[in-house]
Amino acid sequence: MYHLLKGLHEHLTRKEEFSVIIIGLDGAGKTTLLEKIKTLYNDAPGLSPDKIAPTVGQNTGTITLPSSILQFWDLGGQRGIRNIWPKYYDDCHAVAYVIDAEDRERLGEGWEVFDAVLSAPQILGVPLLLLANKQDSPLSLSVEEIRHDYEDWYQRKLESARRDTRYGQGENERMARKERIASLEVMGVSALEGTGVREAVDWLFIRVQNSRREPQKGVNM
Numbered sequence: 716m717y718h719l720l721k722g723l724h725e726h727l728t729r730k731e732e733f734s735v736i737i738i739g740l741d742g743a744g745k746t747t748l749l750e751k752i753k754t755l756y757n758d759a760p761g762l763s764p765d766k767i768a769p770t771v772g773q774n775t776g777t778i779t780l781p782s783s784i785l786q787f788w789d790l791g792g793q794r795g796i797r798n799i800w801p802k803y804y805d806d807c808h809a810v811a812y813v814i815d816a817e818d819r820e821r822l823g824e825g826w827e828v829f830d831a832v833l834s835a836p837q838i839l840g841v842p843l844l845l846l847a848n849k850q851d852s853p854l855s856l857s858v859e860e861i862r863h864d865y866e867d868w869y870q871r872k873l874e875s876a877r878r879d880t881r882y883g884q885g886e887n888e889r890m891a892r893k894e895r896i897a898s899l900e901v902m903g904v905s906a907l908e909g910t911g912v913r914e915a916v917d918w919l920f921i922r923v924q925n926s927r928r929e930p931q932k933g934v935n936m
């Protein structure tokens with residue numbers, strides 16, 4: 716009887732673990748976001764923004780929610796280290812792509828990189844959240860403006876692709892990408908001040924539960 720009850724208790728209190736990768740250009744604010752998430756959800760606060768240096772490699776952080784554990788992987792965004800991102804694609808349950816909504820000069824570069832993420836085959840079925848960071852700055856583009864900027868960028872890319880026959884996309888790939896863009900969730904956040912961060916974590920939490928990918932393992936808490 717004891718073992719039966721213990722087994723039932725373990726089953727009922729089992730928490731599933733999900734991995735979320737945080738990617739985007741260098742300086743977008745990924746580490747600041749990760750540390751803010753830790754501060755908001757954990758007893759021990761994360762690093763303060765003045766202690767954060769550019770990431771060479773990865774940082775991780777774990778938060779425990781009522782029914783799940785989310786493990787975040789903040790991956791360095793400098794050009795030379797972006798090629799590590801795909802190594803995390805097979806095992807992640809959601810992707811948060813952070814864009815610096817204040818840095819208009821680098822939006823094009825940000826979209827170029829985002830576009831490669833959006834069409835990476837390993838994560839086509841994985842929830843993808845676009846975070847327009849630095850909303851505390853009066854210079855930042857709003858969520859709507861960010862969405863339009865990406866759509867404009869994408870249209871321009873399609874037009875130049877039509878002219879350049881070397882660049883071609885199969886019909887399936889084009890449809891998959893179209894669907895992904897249509898269903899793309901864009902949220903505004905300020906990693907510095909924490910605005911919108913809980914909403915973003917809630918979205919990720921809900922979407923990983925419904926994701927087609929299996930959780931990593933059960934952990935009894």
Ligand SMILES: Nc1nc2c(ncn2[C@@H]2O[C@H](COP(=O)(O)OP(=O)(O)OP(=O)(O)O)[C@@H](O)[C@H]2O)c(=O)[nH]1
Pocket residue numbers: 739740741742743744745746747748764767768769770771790791792793848849850851852904905906907908
């Ligand atoms: N105003 C404002 N500044 C921010 C915000 N988030 C990050 N920053 C600043 O942007 C700069 C870069 O932040 P990081 O968190 O180091 O950026 P990162 O994306 O981790 O960069 P890499 O590690 O190089 O990939 C720092 O000066 C941050 O203080 C924000 O929400 N608002």
Ligand SMILES: [Mg+2]
Pocket residue numbers: 745746747768769770789790791792
């Ligand atoms: Mg960083």
